[in-house]
Amino acid sequence: MAENEKIKASRSILVVGGGPTGVELAAEIAVDFPEKKVVLVHDGPRLLEFIGPKASDKTLGWLKNKN
Numbered sequence: 001m002a003e004n005e006k007i008k009a010s011r012s013i014l015v016v017g018g019g020p021t022g023v024e025l026a027a028e029i030a031v032d033f034p035e036k037k038v039v040l041v042h043d044g045p046r047l048l049e050f051i052g053p054k055a056s057d058k059t060l061g062w063l064k065n066k067n
Contacts, residue, residue, distance in 0.1 A: 007033060007036070012038070013029055013033075013036055017041075018048065018049075019048065022040060022042065023040070023063070027066070038066075040063065
């Protein structure tokens, strides 16, 4: 089963890692499948730790806005 089909068949999605790949994947699923519950788990102090805190906070706010 293709990954897209697995996502379509699921009620919720768990994404592990708040780096660029995890954030992008969580955002794409949130946009493409707004009815899905997306949970992003990250063990660092903030998302996208390699960028400034302001951009990280904006990213977190956007993701929260998308539920």
